[in-house]
Amino acid sequence: MSDEGSPVLLSSxxxxxxxxxxxxxxxxxxxxxxEVASELRAHFEDGLASGASQNELIDRFGDPLIAGRRIxxxxxxxxxxxxxxxxxxxxxxxxxxxxxxxxxxxxxxxxGFAAVVVLTLALGVGANTAIxxxxxxxxxxxxxxxxxxxxxxxxxxxxxxxxxxxxLRAPLVVEYMSWEEGFGAIYTYREIGAxxxxxxQAQRVTVxxxxxxx
Amino acid sequence: xxxxxxxxxxxxxxxxxxxxxxKEMYGYELVAALERDSGGLLAMGQSTVYPLLYxxxxxxxxxxxxxxxxxxxxRKYYRITPSGRARLERQRSQWETLVRAFGHLGVTPGIxxxxx
Numbered sequence: 001m002s003d004e005g006s007p008v009l010l011s012s013x014x015x016x017x018x019x020x021x022x023x024x025x026x027x028x029x030x031x032x033x034x035e036v037a038s039e040l041r042a043h044f045e046d047g048l049a050s051g052a053s054q055n056e057l058i059d060r061f062g063d064p065l066i067a068g069r070r071i072x073x074x075x076x077x078x079x080x081x082x083x084x085x086x087x088x089x090x091x092x093x094x095x096x097x098x099x100x101x102x103x104x105x106x107x108x109x110x111x112g113f114a115a116v117v118v119l120t121l122a123l124g125v126g127a128n129t130a131i132x133x134x135x136x137x138x139x140x141x142x143x144x145x146x147x148x149x150x151x152x153x154x155x156x157x158x159x160x161x162x163x164x165x166x167x168l169r170a171p172l173v174v175e176y177m178s179w180e181e182g183f184g185a186i187y188t189y190r191e192i193g194a195x196x197x198x199x200x201q202a203q204r205v206t207v208x209x210x211x212x213x214x
Numbered sequence: 215x216x217x218x219x220x221x222x223x224x225x226x227x228x229x230x231x232x233x234x235x236x237k238e239m240y241g242y243e244l245v246a247a248l249e250r251d252s253g254g255l256l257a258m259g260q261s262t263v264y265p266l267l268y269x270x271x272x273x274x275x276x277x278x279x280x281x282x283x284x285x286x287x288x289r290k291y292y293r294i295t296p297s298g299r300a301r302l303e304r305q306r307s308q309w310e311t312l313v314r315a316f317g318h319l320g321v322t323p324g325i326x327x328x329x330x
Contacts (some may be wrong), residue, residue, distance in 0.1 A: 062261040067265060071264065197286075
């Protein structure tokens with residue numbers, strides 16, 4: 001007989017039996033798995049405290065598989081609407097790890113479903129990575145120039161129509177470079193047509209002529 | 215002597231509700247009372263008591279609350295509800311009728327007179 005209120009250490013055989021019941025029940029954390037485990041531990045603690053031997057208790061407990069299956073049929077209805085044991089919405093690290101292992105075991109038992117899950121995740125991650133790579137290169141990554149935050153694009157516009165930008169003319173570019181407190185460097189480009197030849201075959205293409213004036 | 219499964223299926227909920235009608239109990243206390251008060255006949259696989267309790271709880275025939283047992287340990291106490299009491303009365307009445315009928319049939323000679 002143990003002292004009043006003192007914890008009773010359960011043997012590994014009893015813990016294994018409780019785990020068997022829980023496994024057979026198929027209960028998840030949110031369905032009260034830990035609550036059932038706690039009640040079964042209490043059952044054995046009380047049995048040992050009453051003077052029964054471990055083997056006697058295990059023998060009188062009955063078939064853990066049958067108990068687990070019966071719990072599976074009844075327990076979810078009892079806990080429907082609860083978020084966790086005693087209405088908790090959070091899990092302890094031990095409970096969380098237990099759920100992860102449980103999920104892994106279930107996936108192993110259903111390889112087809114596991115393959116679909118893994119494939120879906122792989123496609124999702126792949127698509128997201130591709131989209132982010134493009135966004136990063138186009139919008140987020142700095143332009144390949146020194147001090148890209150100082151980079152500006154300069155247009156020329158007509159006084160009569162200031163809203164429509166025009167390319168700068170070459171003399172203006174030269175003039176801007178002569179300003180003492182003007183631009184640190186000027187890079188120019190111009191869109192032109194060109195002929196791309198491969199043997200007797202030729203194709204008209206659009207190319208950019210670029211230049212730098214420092 | 216042991217009861218066959220079908221008999222146990224009908225008898226166990228009635229026995230559990232009868233015991234909980236006397237006072238609220240926690241799991242092992244109930245298991246021990248079932249065994250003791252039935253002269254060992256209802257010493258069923260103890261594990262089956264818990265699914266039975268969860269089933270009764272799901273149907274609203276019992277409610278559960280946690281508090282300290284006399285041993286000082288935290289235990290889940292089960293208490294019969296008005297719905298459970300109503301079910302108990304219905305089942306008790308049916309059992310009495312069945313026992314009387316079996317007495318008349320001669321299946322259980324002597325029970326007819328003993329039954330209230």
